[in-house]
Amino acid sequence: MPATAQPLVLDHAVIGVLDKLDSAAAIYRKLGFALTPRGYHTLGSINHLAVFDGNYLELLGFPSESEKTRTDLWSYPSGLNGLAFRTSDAAALQGELVKAGKPVTDWRDFSRPVDVDGVPKPASFRTFQIGGEVISNGRFFFCQHNTPELVWRPIDQNHPNGVLNISDVFIVSRASQVITGLLDGFPAAAPEANKDSISIRAGTATIHILSEDGASARFGSAIPQGFEGNERKVALGLKVRSLNAAADALVLGGFSPKPFEGGLLVEAEAANGVALWFRE
Template identity: 30%
Template sequence: MTVSRRRIDHLVLAVHDLDRAAALYEGLGFQVGARNRHPWGTENRLIQFRSSFLELITVGDGALIPPHAPGRFSFGAFVRDCLETREGLAMVVLDSTDAAADAAAFTRTGIGRFEPFHFERKGRRPDGSETVVAFSLAFALDPRLPDAAFFVCQQHHPEAFWNPAFQQHPNGAVELEAVTLEAPDPSEHADFIAGFTGVAGRNNGGQDLVFPLRGGGRLVIASGAGASGGTSYRVAVADPAAVAERLAHLNLPFQTADDAVTIGPAEAFGVTIRFGAAGTR
């Protein structure tokens, strides 16, 4: 089986109330980072795993958001526009070792005609000391998936970002294993996702398409009537039964099936979260 050279880097989860969302995730047993502010008007809080992370994001100062322009994708404008209609999984992000080359490749294949976007910001280590993290992004869009954006992310100072102290979660979470998008006809998006991941999708026996990623992750396009974007993700945990106990204590409705504990979008700010045993995928 051919596997993409890319892995899941992170998922962007758009929410109206950043601190309320962070409180939910803390209740679910995740360690949630401090608030960061972007110069283009958005604010985030991160949940870091071994080689991936979740980005809870909201609009902080809408006046700072630049508009989309020819050849330029506005990260802040996409988040703002997403939140005008819904909360939830807004962007799917894979890793990159050369965002400029990836942007050029996306242009050649017609899935993204945007300049690479570079930024840096201050961060804090677990001891409270300051550091700097820097990223370059290359964007891709599928017009038939209007509720989702895609990009690859190159980290220029990974040693300043990844930190084992941030990866210790009371619920035993270790990694993002899968992300699922839904569309009425998954086959219509096969070429786009193949161009984005660099690997062809495989059929799982139904209409769903699975794109295998480096590190054992996967990007799935599932059949969903009326859907047109990201709907769920799966995170590996040490003990799903312990997560179920935690959810019951919080009085959050959940389901247990297919080796995973699942909470729905009504409880999780517009996204379905599946907790599966690490190594079972």
């Protein structure tokens, strides 16, 4: 039974950095990402974005002097710990998912100022979480952009490494039915079982759910090892304009990427807890 007519589309991937945003941002600039200026959320968190054509990557943390007002985020491990899916109407979708029996939170509004030619303008959002009690080591949530023009700005989308979009998300799971149960019911997003994984389409991105053995066979020690709970988000696939340009940017930043499935892989240990697969 369809739960909604709204599509499942990856909006952004969240890399949690706790109180180490400065050092994480320095790493990602060396990886060839052009980051937005630091953002300050009304919820107390701070961030930098790497904005692509249809989605983006978020480095999310807190000031070192923070009162840790969002203790939920501090409880997650560093690395890829959040996936945000886009919605055009968070309130309507939240209601539909409640009727479908999905475990969701109430929606809430927040914002952060964006400097536009010296004038601060509020980028505002409405979000709610799904599966908070059953998802381990992070969260899945839905995000409504009230001011997308303040996020997808051409000035922020030219990356030296040539990344165009997030193309893949890899999750190691001990109970894949937890994730498939949460995300089932969206049009054109039915889980598909493959030889070594389960895949779910989310707009231009694909979510891959792997067993521990399958992840080890595919990625080896390049991904985070060991975790508590049901799952851990471990790697991102990044579509690039040119693999040669990506390689040049990575080497210039001091990285030694490994050949991987027709692309290049930067291990999680070097990229703040998430493996990065650059692919054409």
